[in-house]
Amino acid sequence: MGIGKKGFTLVEIIVSLAIMTIVAGAVGAFVIAGNNSYMRGNKELTLQEEAQLTANQMIDLIIDVEKGISFSNLTDQEAVDVDGNVAKDVNGMEVTNASVSELRLINNDNSYMIRWQGGAGADYADANQVYLYEVTNTKDGEGKVVVGDFDAAKPALMAEHVSSFSVDLSELDKRKVVLNMIFTYQDKSYDISETIKLRNDLSSEPSSIYSWISGIRIIPEHADLKQGQAFVFDYEITGDEEAIAQGVTWAVSYQDGSACKSTISGNGKLSVAADETIAENILTVTCTAVADPTIAATATVTVQKHMVDSLDIEPKDASVIQGDSLQYSYTMEGTEEAKNAGVTWSVARVDATGLKAGTTINGSGLLTADRYEPTGTLVLQVTCTSVADPGMSASTKVSVLPYTNIDGKYDATLIAKNLTTYDFTEGSTEKIGYKALIECLPSWADYRNGYPQIEWSVVDDYANNYKITGLTDSDGRQFQAELECGNMTDTVVRVRAVIALSVDIKITREIDITIPPLKTVVNAKEPYIYSSQFVLNRNGKINCEIRNYKGEVNWRFADIPSELNNDFKVWNGIQKSYQVGFEVYDGAYDNVHQEAYLTTENTGESTEVRALSYISWDTEYRLKLQAWSLDDSTLVAETVILVPVVDILFANDQHVITVLRPTWTNRYDLHAYGFESGREKGHRAAKLAGYFQGELPLDSNTKFAEIDNMHLPFSQVQFDIGAHEENDYLIMTIYDERYPDHKRNLLLEVEKNPEWWEWKDNK
Numbered sequence: 001m002g003i004g005k006k007g008f009t010l011v012e013i014i015v016s017l018a019i020m021t022i023v024a025g026a027v028g029a030f031v032i033a034g035n036n037s038y039m040r041g042n043k044e045l046t047l048q049e050e051a052q053l054t055a056n057q058m059i060d061l062i063i064d065v066e067k068g069i070s071f072s073n074l075t076d077q078e079a080v081d082v083d084g085n086v087a088k089d090v091n092g093m094e095v096t097n098a099s100v101s102e103l104r105l106i107n108n109d110n111s112y113m114i115r116w117q118g119g120a121g122a123d124y125a126d127a128n129q130v131y132l133y134e135v136t137n138t139k140d141g142e143g144k145v146v147v148g149d150f151d152a153a154k155p156a157l158m159a160e161h162v163s164s165f166s167v168d169l170s171e172l173d174k175r176k177v178v179l180n181m182i183f184t185y186q187d188k189s190y191d192i193s194e195t196i197k198l199r200n201d202l203s204s205e206p207s208s209i210y211s212w213i214s215g216i217r218i219i220p221e222h223a224d225l226k227q228g229q230a231f232v233f234d235y236e237i238t239g240d241e242e243a244i245a246q247g248v249t250w251a252v253s254y255q256d257g258s259a260c261k262s263t264i265s266g267n268g269k270l271s272v273a274a275d276e277t278i279a280e281n282i283l284t285v286t287c288t289a290v291a292d293p294t295i296a297a298t299a300t301v302t303v304q305k306h307m308v309d310s311l312d313i314e315p316k317d318a319s320v321i322q323g324d325s326l327q328y329s330y331t332m333e334g335t336e337e338a339k340n341a342g343v344t345w346s347v348a349r350v351d352a353t354g355l356k357a358g359t360t361i362n363g364s365g366l367l368t369a370d371r372y373e374p375t376g377t378l379v380l381q382v383t384c385t386s387v388a389d390p391g392m393s394a395s396t397k398v399s400v401l402p403y404t405n406i407d408g409k410y411d412a413t414l415i416a417k418n419l420t421t422y423d424f425t426e427g428s429t430e431k432i433g434y435k436a437l438i439e440c441l442p443s444w445a446d447y448r449n450g451y452p453q454i455e456w457s458v459v460d461d462y463a464n465n466y467k468i469t470g471l472t473d474s475d476g477r478q479f480q481a482e483l484e485c486g487n488m489t490d491t492v493v494r495v496r497a498v499i500a501l502s503v504d505i506k507i508t509r510e511i512d513i514t515i516p517p518l519k520t521v522v523n524a525k526e527p528y529i530y531s532s533q534f535v536l537n538r539n540g541k542i543n544c545e546i547r548n549y550k551g552e553v554n555w556r557f558a559d560i561p562s563e564l565n566n567d568f569k570v571w572n573g574i575q576k577s578y579q580v581g582f583e584v585y586d587g588a589y590d591n592v593h594q595e596a597y598l599t600t601e602n603t604g605e606s607t608e609v610r611a612l613s614y615i616s617w618d619t620e621y622r623l624k625l626q627a628w629s630l631d632d633s634t635l636v637a638e639t640v641i642l643v644p645v646v647d648i649l650f651a652n653d654q655h656v657i658t659v660l661r662p663t664w665t666n667r668y669d670l671h672a673y674g675f676e677s678g679r680e681k682g683h684r685a686a687k688l689a690g691y692f693q694g695e696l697p698l699d700s701n702t703k704f705a706e707i708d709n710m711h712l713p714f715s716q717v718q719f720d721i722g723a724h725e726e727n728d729y730l731i732m733t734i735y736d737e738r739y740p741d742h743k744r745n746l747l748l749e750v751e752k753n754p755e756w757w758e759w760k761d762n763k
Contacts, residue, residue, distance in 0.1 A: 047161065047190045051183040054130065054159040055192045061105055061112050062177055062196050067145060068106040069177065069202065071167040072246065072291050075099055079117045081126045082157050087117075089124040098127070101165050106147055110136050113150045114158065116165035128184070130162050131155035147240065161185045175201060213239040213292040216248070218285060218299040224391070225272050227306035233268040233299060235287045243291035251286045255300070276303050307389035308334035311343070316396050317378060317508040319410060320369045322403040323358075328365035330384045330394065338388040346383045350397065355380075367398065375400045377506045401505055406693040406731050408745050412442040412499050413647055414511035415673055419534040422484065423524065432520035432528055436483045436513045438495055441649065443731060443745035446502035447656050456481040459494040459510065466493060479655060483513060490517035514622050516639040520548070529627060529639040536580065536641050539613035540676030545606035546627050546637060553627040553636055555582060555607045556600065560623065564615070566598065576600055579612045580623060580643060603630070609641065617646040617674070617686070618742040646674035648688070648734040648744040657746070659730075660753035662723035665705060670715045670734065688715060690734040693745075694727035702730070725750060 062069070079087035079098040086094045099118040105111060113133040117126065133155055135148025161183050168178035175198040183190045219234040237244050252264040260283060261273035270285060283301035310333045320326040332339055347361040358370030359380070367382060378397035385393040401410050418437035423430065438456075445452035456478065458466045465488050470478030483495055493513050500506045519526035527549040531542050546553050557580070566577040581598030598610055609625065621643040627636045650657060651669035659666055672686070688707040692698055699722030708716045717734070728750055735743040 044188050044190070047183050047185050047188055050159060050161065051181065051190045051192050054162075054183075055179065055181065055194055057132075057158060058103075058114060058179060059194060059196055061114070062103075062179065063199055064107075065105045065198060065202070066107040066200055067202070068104075069169065069172065070104045070243075070292060071102070071169055073099070073101050073166075074246065074290070077117070079124060079126055080131070080155060082131075082155065084154050087124050087126040095124050095126075101167075103167050104150075106137075106145070108137065108145065110134060111147050111150075113153075115155070116162055118163070128162050129160050130158040130165065132158045150242065159183075163189070172202065213237065213243050213289045213295045215239070216287065216289055216295055216297045218287055218297045221299045222281075222301070223270075223299065224302045224304060225270070226304045226389075227272055227276050227278070228274040229306070230269060230271045233264075233270060233285055233287070235268065235297065237289060239289075240291070243289065246290040248287040248289055251288070252301075253284055253286075255281060255284050257284075270301070272301075272303060274306065278303050278305050304391075306335065307338040308332060308386045308392040310334070311384065311386055311392050311394045313382070313384050313394040313396050316510070317399075318396070319399040319401050319507045320367060320380075321401045321410065322369055322373055322375065323371035325366055325368045326398070328361070328367060328382055328384070328396075330365065332386065334386075334389070334392075338386055341387040343384040343386055346385070347398075348381055348383075350379055350381050369400055371403060373400050375402050375504070399506065399508075401507070405695050406444070406745075408733070408743065409444045409693075409731060410501060410505065410507055411745060412440055412497070412501075412507060412509050413744075414495070414497055414509050415439050415441065415647060416511065416513060416535060416642060416644065417480070417673075419513070419642060420532055421518070421520075421528065421530055424484075424486065426487070430524040431487070431522070432518060432524050432526075433487070434485045434489075434515050434518060436485075436495075437480060438483060438497075438511060438513075439480045440497050440499060440509070441479075441647065441655070442499060442501060442747075444501060444729070444747050445499075445656075447747075447749065449503070450476070451500060451502050452477065452479075453500040454478050454481075455498040457496050457498075458483070459496050461493075468495065485513075485515050487521045488515055489519075489521050491515050514640045514642070516624075518639075519637070524548075527627070527637045529625065529637050531639075534639060534641050536609060536611050536643050537674055537676035538611050538615045538617075538643070538646070541583075541608050541610040542641070543606060543608055544625065544639075549627075549636055552604050552630060554630060554632060555602045555604070556626055556628065557581070558624040558626050558638070560600075561621065564621070566612070579615050580621070580641075581610065582607055583610045611643055613675075615643065617736055618739045620645050644674040645742070646672055646736070648746070649673055650746060655747070656749060658749045658751060659721055661699075661721040661725045661750055662701070663753060664720050665718055666721065667716055667718050670707070670717055672715075686715075687737045688734060689737050690717065690732060692719070693731040693733060694729070696726045698727070698730075699723070699725040701725075707734070721750065 076097045077100040079095040081087045089095055101116045103114040114130060115133065116130045119127050133150050133153040135150055135153050137148055138146045140146050162181055163184040164182040166180045168180065177196045177198060179192065179194045179196060181192040215238045217236050219236060223231055225231050235248055237248065250264045250266060250268050252260060252262055252270060254260045261276050262271060262283060264270045264285060268287070280302045281300040282303050285299045285301060286296055288296040312331045314329050318326060330343055345361045345363060345365050347355065347359065347367060349355060356370030356373045358368065359373045361367045361382060365384065377399045379400055380398040381395055382398055383393055383395040416436055417439045420435060421432050422435045424433050425431065440454050442452050454470065456468050456470045458468055465486060467484040467486065469482050471480040471482060472478050485493060493515060494510050495513060496508060496510045498506060498508050518528055520528045525548055528547055529544050530547050531544045533542050536542050560578050560580065564579040566579045577597040578600055581600055582602035583598055598612065623641045623643065624638055625641050626638040628634065629636055649671045651671045657668060690704055690707060692702055701720055701722030702725050703720055705718035705720060730748040730750060732746045732748055733743050734746060
């Protein structure tokens with residue numbers, strides 16, 4: 001720089017820049033603060049304008065309402081978008097649990113609904129919006145207003161950012177309505193609270209023209225319940241269809257309004273607490289209309305002391321012969337006090353006509369039918385009533401059968417002839433089910449006129465879980481039925497046979513079928529135990545194998561009763577054995593019963609299960625056979641094996657035999673259901689005896705010769721029929737002398753021997 005010329009030094013330049021930076025910063029801060037202030041003011045102003053505009057629109061609609069106004073708060077409702085479709089959240093899921101408030105304004109020609117929808121626990125774009133719905137009204141034949149269908153109306157967006165919406169109608173009788181709203185946007189909110197004076201006096205309008213809710217009542221209005229008992233109340237509500245659809249809320253309290261121990265669910269199910277206070281009309285049940293909480297109905301509940309849980313009577317739908325008796329029993333669950341008090345018994349005719357003098361039932365449940373009590377199917381009703389709790393009773397109907405000289409003439413037995421698994425397909429899934437072949441064995445029937453006629457059914461199968469099919473034989477009768485149990489598992493199903501023995505004699509018999517816990521009813525690929533037959537006869541065997549499982553398993557029974565234990569001495573000590581088990585041929589032998597011993601366990605992919613010959617004939621056993629993994633850590637599969645009570649039958653599935661009179665030394669084969677031949681010492685299991693019965697006195701030459709016990713189960717019975725036998729049919733009663741109370745009746749139809757009578761006449 002030349003002499004005499006002046007400039008800025010470096011220090012001066014730095015100082016100048018610093019001053020300029022400070023000034024610029026101050027100006028910038030002022031501009032930002034001003035802009036923020038402007039944005040806040042503009043945001044608040046916009047919120048106020050939107051709130052006031054919305055309020056003005058609503059006020060205009062409310063102030064001129066002509067017929068009716070109502071307001072309701074709802075929960076768990078569908079949110080909608082501006083097109084009327086169900087709104088979706090940020091994940092694309094439909095919002096069905098929104099909080100909704102509805103204000104309905106009913107006029108002569110049209111009606112409006114102002115609908116606000118709030119949050120639903122998840123964000124969605126249409127939350128905190130208010131929509132307006134308008135519908136056109138019509139009139140019915142009496143000129144009454146019929147409000148249009150709001151569900152069919154298309155919504156119009158009234159406002160956004162509404163975080164709260166309510167209408168106070170508490171002073172509607174003074175024509176005053178209070179509108180409350182809160183508008184919220186980011187960090188700003190604006191409250192609206194407007195008191196609106198209605199131009200029209202709604203109270204002067206006849207209620208028959210329009211009423212949101214016109215009436216409500218609880219059904220029943222009183223109930224007597226016990227501690228711990230549950231009861232479902234119903235209700236009846238009248239008024240607007242949409243109001244009715246909103247339903248009611250339920251509450252229960254003591255009569256004075258204080259909280260009680262009992263509870264009531266949203267569907268009106270009252271659960272009386274086990275320790276609830278006992279008193280008359282102690283509880284008050286209240287149901288309140290959701291659409292109009294000012295309308296409610298109440299019912300009273302008397303709480304009684306808990307005594308009886310259940311009461312059952314056996315047998316069901318039984319039969320009694322004129323002049324005979326039938327023993328009834330009951331099963332009661334409840335307090336010891338109730339059990340100790342017992343029951344009272346009564347009998348009456350179903351048609352309410354009087355009983356014959358000799359038809360009575362004593363305090364022990366023994367029913368006696370008068371010799372001349374009118375016969376019929378299920379014409380009597382036997383009832384047992386709890387002494388401690390007279391409100392608890394059980395009843396069953398009884399058939400009265402004609403008098404007979406034959407003991408057990410009208411008996412019938414149901415047997416499980418075959419139990420096994422079967423394949424079925426449900427949809428596209430292959431499954432394994434359980435099925436049974438059941439047979440009916442009547443003692444007597446009018447065979448000459450087409451009887452017996454048997455109707456098969458499953459007891460209490462309200463859900464149609466089972467399929468039962470009667471199998472028709474060559475004579476058109478259905479002595480057998482096949483039961484398919486499908487998806488049912490690990491339960492007991494009761495099969496009923498209604499047996500018409502003749503045109504006017506009908507009896508009912510039942511049998512229980514135990515279904516094993518089959519995993520394969522869900523998927524056929526699950527392991528299961530297969531056998532062609534799960535009915536195990538005494539002196540017999542069945543073969544079982546594990547399917548859908550790789551390798552061997554440990555076989556054992558889970559629940560062998562103690563009476564089937566069979567411990568006996570062998571050369572080196574005591575051998576643990578069962579009367580039902582697994583036979584292993586290692587030379588051990590039970591010399592007392594002359595049977596090879598049965599082991600308690602076996603290993604393999606299959607096993608042979610045997611039952612010894614001397615198991616009690618009159619006892620049924622249902623044994624659970626299990627297959628365990630070799631390390632015993634996993635139960636692979638299990639099933640149920642039935643060892644049935646023994647019944648003596650005609651061979652070759654014959655139910656009746658025709659015999660001629662006179663004939664000498666008739667010979668017929670007998671078969672023992674539940675017992676099997678084929679082993680060396682099996683014939684020692686029985687000592688059969690028998691006798692004849694008839695309605696008329698027997699001819700002296702009609703008699704048994706003998707029953708051959710040496711070839712069970714195909715024993716041969718020998719008997720003679722006298723020339724002067726007057727009975728058209730005979731009952732042949734067979735029994736094992738070890739069990740004289742367990743008898744089986746077999747029917748013989750008697751016809752003339754034409755050759756003998758021709759020879760006699762010629763002679």
